[in-house]
Amino acid sequence: MSGSSSSLKPPADASAPVRHPEAPSPGELLGAHYDQCFGCGGEQPHGLLLEARAGEGVSLTAEFTVQPAHQGAPGLAHGGVLASALDETLGSLNWLLRTIAVTGRLETDFVRPVPVGSVLHLQARVTAVAGRKIYSTATGRLGGPDGPVAVRADALFIEVKVDHFVDNGRPEEIRAAMNDPDQVRRARAFEVNP
Numbered sequence: 261m262s263g264s265s266s267s268l269k270p271p272a273d274a275s276a277p278v279r280h281p282e283a284p285s286p287g288e289l290l291g292a293h294y295d296q297c298f299g300c301g302g303e304q305p306h307g308l309l310l311e312a313r314a315g316e317g318v319s320l321t322a323e324f325t326v327q328p329a330h331q332g333a334p335g336l337a338h339g340g341v342l343a344s345a346l347d348e349t350l351g352s353l354n355w356l357l358r359t360i361a362v363t364g365r366l367e368t369d370f371v372r373p374v375p376v377g378s379v380l381h382l383q384a385r386v387t388a389v390a391g392r393k394i395y396s397t398a399t400g401r402l403g404g405p406d407g408p409v410a411v412r413a414d415a416l417f418i419e420v421k422v423d424h425f426v427d428n429g430r431p432e433e434i435r436a437a438m439n440d441p442d443q444v445r446r447a448r449a450f451e452v453n454p
């Protein structure tokens with residue numbers, strides 16, 4: 261069964277999403293937005309190490325390999341970890357819009373169990389934008405990009421100013437990210453247009 265709450269349905273006056281002219285080309289890897297990110301960062305040994313690739317329009321694909329550290333039931337991925345993979349994939353879409361945004365709502369359907377060792381093939385796209393609200397949807401499939409759907413989610417991201425992170429994040433991490441000599445990485449830590 262599936263169906264999402266009314267707050268995940270775009271209003272009648274919502275617009276189609278517009279891909280930023282400098283968004284990565286279709287097929288290009290997005291790379292990590294922050295090396296300490298649980299979803300995509302290379303410095304998190306038990307993280308998801310999710311790799312996202314730009315698609316056409318405001319869409320992308322990503323892959324997540326389920327490791328033993330991601331178990332809930334024996335041999336199966338934890339549902340919260342799968343929700344994290346969907347959240348990270350959906351959050352990465354904002355880089356194609358060059359909008360800084362955070363998840364306000366994430367509704368997930370868990371359709372099939374996901375075994376340890378399997379690769380979850382994720383596909384996500386922005387469906388509409390209305391003011392600060394970004395509506396998006398994602399699926400995760402097993403066995404290949406055309407395999408059966410194991411998880412899916414609808415989400416609402418809310419555009420924020422960079423102050424959202426500066427005012428609320430722990431100062432040591434904010435300072436370190438702000439002082440990163442790599443300009444693109446520094447910008448991407450907060451998903452800001454460099």
Ligand SMILES: CCCCCCCCCC(=O)SCCNC(=O)CCNC(=O)[C@H](O)C(C)(C)COP(=O)(O)OP(=O)(O)OC[C@H]1O[C@@H](n2cnc3c(N)ncnc32)[C@H](O)[C@@H]1OP(=O)(O)O
Pocket residue numbers: 267293299347348351352360361362363364365392393416418420449450451
């Ligand atoms: C930059 C790098 C990020 C990329 C990383 C990707 C990782 C994946 C993304 C994440 O996991 S982000 C981390 C998880 N999310 C958060 O920590 C967000 C915590 N929540 C907040 O900070 C605030 O609630 C939020 C910024 C989302 C909204 O607060 P605001 O004060 O800015 O907005 P406001 O409450 O006025 O809401 C603006 C509109 O959005 C609507 N809205 C806000 N939260 C909602 C919600 N949860 N459900 C439905 N609608 C919501 C709200 O009703 C309103 O609609 P209207 O304009 O029509 O009145």
